[in-house]
Amino acid sequence: MTETTTPAMPIPRPDLSPARLKRRYAAERRFRLYGILAVLIAVGMLGVLLATIIGRGYSAFYRTDIRLEVTLDPAVIDPAGTRDPDAIMQADYTKLLRDGLRTLFPDVTSRQDKRDLNALVSSGADTVLRKMVQGDPSLIGQTVTVLVPIGDDFDMLAKGFISRNLPESARRVSDQQIAWYDALQQQDRVEQGFNWNFFTAGDSREPELAGVAGSVVGTFLTMLVTLSLAFPLAVATAVYLEEFAPKNRWTDLIEVNINNLAAVPSIVFGLLGLAIFIGFFGLPRSAPLVGGIVLSLMTLPVIIIATRAALKAVPPSIREGAYGIGASSLQVVTHHVVPLAMPGILTGTIIGMARALGETAPLLMIGMVAFIVGVPHGVTDAATVLPVQIYLWADSPERGFVEKTSAAIMVLLVFLVLMNGIAVYLRRRFERRW
Amino acid sequence: MSMVTLATAPVSAATAATTMPQKSNEAIKIAARNANVYYGENHALKHVDLDIRRNEVTALIGPSGCGKSTFLRCLNRMNDVIENCRVTGKITLDGEDIYSRELDVVVLRARVGMVFQKPNPFPKSIFDNVAYGPRIHGMAPSRRDLEEVVQTSLERASLWNEVKDRLKEPGTGLSGGQQQRLCIARAIAVSPEVILMDEPCSALDPIATARIEELIDELRQNITIVIVTHSMQQAARVSQRTAFFHLGELVETGDTPQIFTSPRDQRTQGYITGRFG
Numbered sequence: 001m002t003e004t005t006t007p008a009m010p011i012p013r014p015d016l017s018p019a020r021l022k023r024r025y026a027a028e029r030r031f032r033l034y035g036i037l038a039v040l041i042a043v044g045m046l047g048v049l050l051a052t053i054i055g056r057g058y059s060a061f062y063r064t065d066i067r068l069e070v071t072l073d074p075a076v077i078d079p080a081g082t083r084d085p086d087a088i089m090q091a092d093y094t095k096l097l098r099d100g101l102r103t104l105f106p107d108v109t110s111r112q113d114k115r116d117l118n119a120l121v122s123s124g125a126d127t128v129l130r131k132m133v134q135g136d137p138s139l140i141g142q143t144v145t146v147l148v149p150i151g152d153d154f155d156m157l158a159k160g161f162i163s164r165n166l167p168e169s170a171r172r173v174s175d176q177q178i179a180w181y182d183a184l185q186q187q188d189r190v191e192q193g194f195n196w197n198f199f200t201a202g203d204s205r206e207p208e209l210a211g212v213a214g215s216v217v218g219t220f221l222t223m224l225v226t227l228s229l230a231f232p233l234a235v236a237t238a239v240y241l242e243e244f245a246p247k248n249r250w251t252d253l254i255e256v257n258i259n260n261l262a263a264v265p266s267i268v269f270g271l272l273g274l275a276i277f278i279g280f281f282g283l284p285r286s287a288p289l290v291g292g293i294v295l296s297l298m299t300l301p302v303i304i305i306a307t308r309a310a311l312k313a314v315p316p317s318i319r320e321g322a323y324g325i326g327a328s329s330l331q332v333v334t335h336h337v338v339p340l341a342m343p344g345i346l347t348g349t350i351i352g353m354a355r356a357l358g359e360t361a362p363l364l365m366i367g368m369v370a371f372i373v374g375v376p377h378g379v380t381d382a383a384t385v386l387p388v389q390i391y392l393w394a395d396s397p398e399r400g401f402v403e404k405t406s407a408a409i410m411v412l413l414v415f416l417v418l419m420n421g422i423a424v425y426l427r428r429r430f431e432r433r434w
Numbered sequence: 435m436s437m438v439t440l441a442t443a444p445v446s447a448a449t450a451a452t453t454m455p456q457k458s459n460e461a462i463k464i465a466a467r468n469a470n471v472y473y474g475e476n477h478a479l480k481h482v483d484l485d486i487r488r489n490e491v492t493a494l495i496g497p498s499g500c501g502k503s504t505f506l507r508c509l510n511r512m513n514d515v516i517e518n519c520r521v522t523g524k525i526t527l528d529g530e531d532i533y534s535r536e537l538d539v540v541v542l543r544a545r546v547g548m549v550f551q552k553p554n555p556f557p558k559s560i561f562d563n564v565a566y567g568p569r570i571h572g573m574a575p576s577r578r579d580l581e582e583v584v585q586t587s588l589e590r591a592s593l594w595n596e597v598k599d600r601l602k603e604p605g606t607g608l609s610g611g612q613q614q615r616l617c618i619a620r621a622i623a624v625s626p627e628v629i630l631m632d633e634p635c636s637a638l639d640p641i642a643t644a645r646i647e648e649l650i651d652e653l654r655q656n657i658t659i660v661i662v663t664h665s666m667q668q669a670a671r672v673s674q675r676t677a678f679f680h681l682g683e684l685v686e687t688g689d690t691p692q693i694f695t696s697p698r699d700q701r702t703q704g705y706i707t708g709r710f711g
Contacts, residue, residue, distance in 0.1 A: 247517065317554035321617070323515060325567040325624055326544030335566070336556060 053413075057406025063195040063208060064150045064158040066120065066184055070100035071143045072133060083137050093126035093133075097148060104187070105180060116177050120184070122149040124209040147191065152208045152400040154181055158190065161399060172399070198407065202373045203389065207400025210393070212411050214375045218288055218368070218383030219357065219415065225292020225379055226299055226356050231349055233296070234303035235338075238345075241304075242311040243333050262301035269298045270365030278366060285367035286382040294362045299352035306348020310341035342430035350423035354416060360387045386412040463488040463628060463658040464509060469523035471504050471513065478504050480682045482523075486628075486675075491650060491659045493673035493690065495666065497705065500679040502662045506630050509660065510546035511539050527628070544571055547621035551633040553613035555605035555620070560597050563605040563616055564588060567624035583623055591619035592649055611642025618649065622657070629653065631661040635668065647672050666706055670694050678702045 074081065077091040098118050102108060108117050125148035132146065133139055149155075153172045156162045158181075168175050184190055201211030237258075245251045273294035277283045283290050314337045322332040338345075363369065368384050371392070376383035384392070386408060393405040464486040471479035479501040486492045486509075494502035504513070511532060513519045525532050532542055544567070555563050564584045567573075574580035584601070588594040593615040597608070605616050614634055621629055631650070635643040650659055650672050663669050669676055670690060677687040678701070686699045697703045 315554075317550060317552055318556060319515070320512065320548075320550060321554040321556060321620075322566075323512060324510070324543060324548035324550070325570075325621060326540050326542075327566075327570055328540050331570055335570075340557065 053406045053409050055406075057403055057408075057410050059159045059161075060198060060403040060407030061195050062192050063197065064155045065147045065191050065193065066150050067145060067147050067189045067191065068097060068100040068121075069103070069143055069145050070096050070129065072096065072129075072140050073099075074141050077133060077140050083140075085134070088133055088137060088140075089130065091130070091133075093129040094123070097121050097125055097129060097146075104184070104189075113176070116174060117180060119151045119177065120154055120180060122151050122206060122208050124204065124206050125149055149197070149208045150190070152206060152398060153177075155208050156399050157181060158192065159403075161403075198404075202375050203371060203384070203392070204373060207396075207398045207404055210401070210404055212386065212389060212408050214372055215384050215386045215389035215408070216411060216415070217375050218291075218372075219385040219412075221288035221376060221379050221383065222291040222295065222385055223353065223357060223419075225289055226295040227349075227353060229293060230296035230299040230303055230352065234300050234349075234352075235307055235345060237300075238304045238307035238311060239333060239338065242308050243337065244329065258301050258304050262305060264298075265361075266298055266359055267361040267365065269294050270362030272297070273362060274365045284380050284382070286370050286372065286384070287380045288368075288376065288383050288385075289379040290366050291363050291368050291383075291385065292379065294366060295356040295359060298359065298362065299356050302352035302355065303345070303348050306351065307341065307345045310344025310348065311337060313344060314340045339430065343427045346423050346427050346430070350420060353419060357416060357419065358387055358412070360391055363388055386415065461487050463528065464660075465526045465529075466505070466508070467524045467526075469505065469508060469521070469525055471501070471508060472520040472522075473516070474518040478682055479508070482684045484677055484684055484687060486658060486660055488658050489654055489656070490674040491654055491661060491672050492675045492677065493669035494660065494662045494677050494679060495664075495669050495705070496679035496685075498664075501682040502677075502679045503632055505679070505684075506632055506660060506662050509628070509630055510543050510548055512543075512548065514539060544624050545626055546628040546630060547624065547626035549614070549617050549621055549629060549631045549634045551636055553610060553617050553637065555608070555613050555616050557604060557606055559602050560588075560605045560608070560616060561601040564619050564623045567620060571624055573624065587619040587623035588616075590622055590653070591615045592645065592652075593619055609642075611638050611645060614638060614642070614646060615649065618646070618653075622653065626657065628658045628660065631659065633662050633664060636664060643668070666694070678705065680705070 073096060076096055077093075078084070078087050080087065098114075098121070101117060101121060102114070105117060108114055128148050129146055132144065150158065153162065154177075157173055157178065162171050162173060164178060173181075181190070197209065198211045199216075200213050201209060202214030204210040241251060241255065273290055277290045277293055278285055283293075318336050318340065319332055322336050327335065363385060367382075369388050369392070370382060370384065372382050372384050374381075390405055390408045390412065393401045393408060462485045466482050466484045469479060469482040469484075470477065482501075482505060484505075494506060496502050507513045508521055508525055509527075509532070511521075513521060521533060527542070527546065530537065556566065558566070561584055564587050565574075565580050568580060568583045574583050585594060585598075588597065593612060596612060597603075597616075605613065608616060614637075618629075618634075635646050638646065647668065650661065653659060661669075661672065673690045675687065676690045676693040678685045678693065678697075678699070680701050686693065686697060686702045688698075693702065694706055697706060
C-alpha cells in the first residue's frame with residue numbers, strides 16, 4: 001500500500017553497520033559479565049558462610065579426655081556390701097574420680113587448689129564410671145583405668161581456643177591449672193578422639209557433654225508430622241481447586257486466602273498453635289506433634305500454590321487424550337495429570353519443608369524452646385528441634401558452646417541436604433518427557 | 435457445563451436445502467438437528483443439521499474458525515471440558531440423544547473415540563499407551579488378553595511391525611507419523627463405533643499422511659469416521675461424504691465427488707477453487 005501512495009518515501013533499511021553490530025555484541029558481553037559476577041558473588045558468599053561455620057564448628061567433632069586410675073572403693077560405692085543396684089546407682093563417683101586425680105598431684109592440699117584441680121574433670125564424668133560399675137559390679141574394690149571427659153575450659157585449652165599468652169586474670173584457667181594440665185599431658189594421660197557423644201547425647205548445661213541427638217530426633221519427628229499432614233492435605237486441596245471446583249466467587253475467595261496465608265508471619269501460626277492445639281484441644285506442650293501441626297499449617301499454602309502451578313503446567317493435550325478414550329475426570333487426574341505434575345509438587349513440598357525445617361519462631365510459642373536433656377521417643381514427648389537448639393546454644397555464655405553452635409548448624413545443613421537429596425531422587429523417578 | 439434443549443429443532447429455511455436426503459434410518463450413525471454452540475457470548479456454531487452415515491468417512495471442510503472442529507467436539511462431548519461452552523439442539527448417536535441426562539459421558543467417549551491434531555501419546559510406554567483404554571474399561575481381564583488387544587490395535591493401526599520390538603519404550607520417542615498412528619491405535623483399542631479425527635495429518639509429512647489415509651480407508655470397514663481437514667485433496671481422497679462449514683454455518687453437504695465437482699453453493703465453489711479461505 002505504501003509503495004503506491006507515497007513513492008517518494010525511502011524504504012527504511014536495517015542498519016547493519018559494523019559500529020552498531022559492535023555495540024550490540026559489547027552489550028551482550030557486558031550482560032554475560034554481569035551474570036558471571038553475580039554468580040561469583042553468590043558463590044563467594046556461600047563459600048564464606050560455609051568456611052566460617054566449618055572453621056568454627058569442626059572442633060566440636062572431637063573431644064579431649066583424660067585417663068585416670070580410679071580405685072573403686074567399696075566403702076564409697078557400696079558401704080553395706082549388698083551390691084544393691086540402687087546403692088550402686090546413687091554412689092558418689094565424682095568423689096572417686098577426684099580421689100584418683102588427687103593421687104597424681106599429692107601436693108595439692110588447700111581448699112582453693114583442690115577446687116581448681118577438680119575443674120580438670122568434667123562434672124558429667126561420673127556417669128562414665130557409674131555405667132562401668134553398673135555394667136560389671138565385680139569391679140568394685142579394684143583399681144580401673146578410665147577415660148573421662150575433661151572439663152570444658154581445658155577442652156578449649158587443648159583445642160587452642162584459650163591463649164596461654166594472655167595475662168592470667170584475663171583467661172578462664174589459671175597458670176596453676178595449666179601446669180597441672182601440662183603435667184597430665186606429659187604423662188600421656190590426655191587424649192583426643194571423635195566426639196561420639198555429640199551425636200548420641202541430648203542437650204546439657206556442660207558444653208563437653210551436650211549433643212544434638214535430642215534435637216535431631218525432635219526435628220525428624222516434627223518433620224514427619226508436618227509432611228504427613230501437609231502433603232496429602234495440600235495436594236488434595238490443590239487438585240480439587242484446580243481440576244474439579246467450579247470457578248466462581250467462592251473459589252476465588254479461597255484462592256486469595258490461600259495466597260495470603262503463605263505470607264503470614266510464622267510466629268502468628270505459633271500463637272494459633274498455642275491457642276488452639278494446646279489451649280483448646282489440650283495437646284501436650286513442647287511436643288513434636290503440636291510443632292508438626294503448626295509447621296504443616298505454615299507449609300500448606302506453599303505446597304498448594306506449587307501444586308496448582310504444576311497441575312496447570314500439564315499440557316491440555318494429555319487431558320484431552322485421556323478424556324478422548326473415555327477416562328473419567330478422576331482417572332484423568334490420578335492416572336495422568338498428578339503423575340505428570342509430581343516433580344513440580346515435590347519441588348514445592350521440599351521448598352515448604354525446608355522452610356519449616358529452619359523455623360524457630362512458631363515453635364517458641366508452643367514451648368519447644370525448653371531445655372530438654374532426653375531424646376524424645378515419640379511425637380508426644382517433650383522435644384526441641386535443631387534451629388531452636390542452635391538458638392539456645394548461641395545464647396549460652398560458655399566458650400565451649402561456640403563450636404557446638406556451628407556444629408549444630410552443620411548438622412542442620414546436612415539434614416537439609418539429605419531432605420533435598422531424597423526429593424531430587426523422587427523427582428528423577430517421576431520425571432517423564434513429553 | 436453444557437445446557438441442552440431437548441425440544442426437536444425446527445428445520446430453518448436456510449439449512450433446509452443443505453440437509454441430506456433421508457435414507458434408511460440404520461444408515462445414519464450420528465444425526466445433528468439444530469445444533470448450536472456458544473463460547474460465552476460467541477455463537478460459534480449455528481443451527482447445524484447434519485447426518486453422518488454408518489461406516490463412511492465424512493469430511494468436514496471449511497476455512498479456519500468456521501466451526502468444524504467445534505462441531506466435531508460436540509459429537510463426543512469434548513466441549514464439556516471447556517469453560518463457558520454451551521451446546522443446544524439435539525445430537526443423536528444411533529437415535530440416542532448424547533446430551534441427555536441419562537447418557538454417561540464416559541460410555542459415550544468409549545463409543546466415540548477421538549484423534550487430535552497434534553499427536554498426544556501419553557508419556558508412558560508404547561504398550562501402556564494402547565493398553566490404557568482397555569485397562570480403564572475392564573476389557574482385558576488377563577495380561578494375555580491385554581497383550582492381544584494391544585497387538586491387534588497396533589496391527590490395525592499398521593504400526594505393529596515398527597514397534598513390536600520396543601513396546602517398553604516411551605511412546606513419545608516415536609516419529610510424528612508413528613505417534614499419530616499410536617494415537618489411532620490407542621483410540622481403536624477400546625473398539626469405538628465412531629472415530630473423530632481433528633486434522634490428524636496437519637503435523638505430518640506427505641508420506642506419513644499417506645499412511646494415515648490408507649489406514650482411515652481400512653478402518654472404515656467397521657468404524658464410522660468423521661474427519662476435519664484443511665486439505666481439500668485429503669477430503670477428496672479419503673471421504674465419501676463432505677460437509678462444508680463457513681462462519682459457523684453448515685453451508686452444504688453431499689457426496690464427496692458431487693461437492694468437489696458441482697457444488698450447489700457459491701461459497702463452497704469459492705472455497706474449493708481456492709478463491710477464499
